[in-house]
Amino acid sequence: MxxxxxxxxxxxxxxxxxxxxxxxxxxxxxxxxxxxxxxxxxxxxxxxxxxxxxxxxxxxxxxxxxxxxxxxxxxxxxxxxxxxxxxxxxxxxxxxxxxxxxHKPEIDKGLQSGDKVKFTEGPFVDLEAIFEEKNAEKRCFVLFNIMGQQKRIETDVKSITRFRI
Known part of the structure; x- marks a missing residue:
């Protein structure tokens, strides 16, 4: 059988x-x-x-x-x-x-423009920012509020993570 x-x-x-x-x-x-x-x-x-x-x-x-x-x-x-x-x-x-x-795999599309991020290392550790765009393979731009003004700074992608509440 x-x-x-x-x-x-x-x-x-x-x-x-x-x-x-x-x-x-x-x-x-x-x-x-x-x-x-x-x-x-x-x-x-x-x-x-x-x-x-x-x-x-x-x-x-x-x-x-x-x-x-x-x-x-x-x-x-x-x-x-x-x-x-x-x-x-x-x-x-x-x-x-x-x-x-x-089975449906979830694709992590990475950081998207407008996502809230948090610094995990460097001089801005634990501060929040808004992801703007990727600059190169390992760099990106974020919008950062400092002293009441929004500044655009370039940082290493590894130094930020998606902000979770």
Whole structure:
């Protein structure tokens, strides 16, 4: 009888294993989520496996040889594969599918013009200001009230943080 089993894959080979299993008419499920990654100062969403190095496979061990799955490119071994293989309950797989479907990553867009900020270091530590704009990769301009006047000053982005009440 067909059931779900957990397949351990070689590192970063989940998709390769999934493709090679599909060529053998073996159904599989690789839960993919979107995650926020920052590279070279830019933040973007990338798709990554929810369980790195793992793939769920749906097959009948009496019809498909376990050694055939173990020898599939990208695959390593079926977890819990001894004399008696332990299947995964369908409700667990369905629960994972539901959670992956509802998963919505929040992207931190960084500081936006008009955001209240607070200095975390330097001569103005613990004072509030208003973020105006980014000047360069590591610098920015903030509007700062000093002696009753609003002044525009340039500061290091690392020296301020979003003000939270």
């Amino acid at each position: 067909k059931s779900w089993y957990l397949l351990y894959c070689k590192p970063r080979n989940e998709i390769r294993a999934q493709q090679n299993l599909a060529m053998q008419q073996i159904e599989s499920y690789l839960p993919i989520i979107q995650e926020e990654k920052t590279s070279q100062g830019k933040t973007k969403l990338v798709e990554v496996p929810l369980f790195p190095c793992y793939l769920f496979i749906y097959f009948d061990p009496t019809e498909v040889s376990v050694s055939r799955i173990h020898s599939t490119r990208g695959a390593s071994r079926i977890i819990g594969c001894r004399e008696d293989m332990t299947p995964i309950d369908d409700r667990i797989i369905q629960g994972i599918k539901n959670r992956v479907q509802r």
